Amino acid sequence: MNFRTLFVFLLFFCFTSLNAQIQQGLASIRPLAHEGLLTKSGERFSHDSLVASHRSLPFGSVIKVTNLKTRESINVRINDRGPFIKGRIIDLSQSAGDSINLYLNDITQVKLSVLKLEKNFKPKTNDFKGNYTIQVASYSEKENAINYSTELLKYNLREPVKIKAQKFEEKSLFKVFIGTFETREEAEKYKRQLPKALQNSFITDIEP
Structure with missing residues (x-):
């Protein structure tokens, strides 16, 4: 493999890797009734935290969510699985949604960009109760x-x-x-x- 071929291969690899970390679709806010529920990561869900649910990204990963209508964005951490409604790609906490003008019972088109892909996530074994x-x-x-x-x-x-x-x-x-x-x-x-x-x-x- 000569230098030119290697360069083209690496360029293609970098492009496809980056492209794989970008997703577009509908976002929504988790119901208020989910406050305090145990997530799949072992945490208690809180609307006060900048967290989100995604169907496949590893727990602990940090992603940038951009509202395609307002161009506002927020960084959130993945701590649960979902949403399981066709067309939707992410469920946000209320705090995260507020920051990009997405409110309860609304849905909007967003772009997801992976900022940090967590590979060494350790599930929580407690329910986050404390003094x-x-x-x-x-x-x-x-x-x-x-x-x-x-x-x-x-x-x-x-x-x-x-x-x-x-x-x-x-x-x-x-x-x-x-x-x-x-x-x-x-x-x-x-x-x-x-x-x-x-x-x-x-x-x-x-x-x-």
Whole structure:
């Protein structure tokens, strides 16, 4: 095989590999009643997390979802299987949908681009119930909280990221949390493993 043939082969291989990681179809929002259900990955589903269901992508994979109508996009992590309705290729959490102007009971055309294909996923063996969590940020605007949560995906955190709206002096604050832990010691141990940029976070009790 000469150099020209090798170059054409590699170019074709790269193109087909990239093309295989792009998919277009309909997206929808998971029903509100799915909140707290155990997913196929072992996590409890939360509409506050930037997560999604896909029929075949490995759990833990990160994909970019682009609303083809508005051109808005959001990065989400795959943690469940579905949707199982003809024509639909992905089900999003409410937080993920809100960020691209896709709302409950709506469907829209989207493009999926794989950013990180997880090959070493380890299923969760607990149901994410706990007493403590780690707060990493707080915002007065939900959009800013969503944008920050998207940035956290680059750290490949083992624990899920969630956004919770809480009232403070009659105003809403959108707080960003990482994980849930049974004991403060477990939370402290995990916090020490966080990237340097997140070391200003703090451990707090989970509010009922």
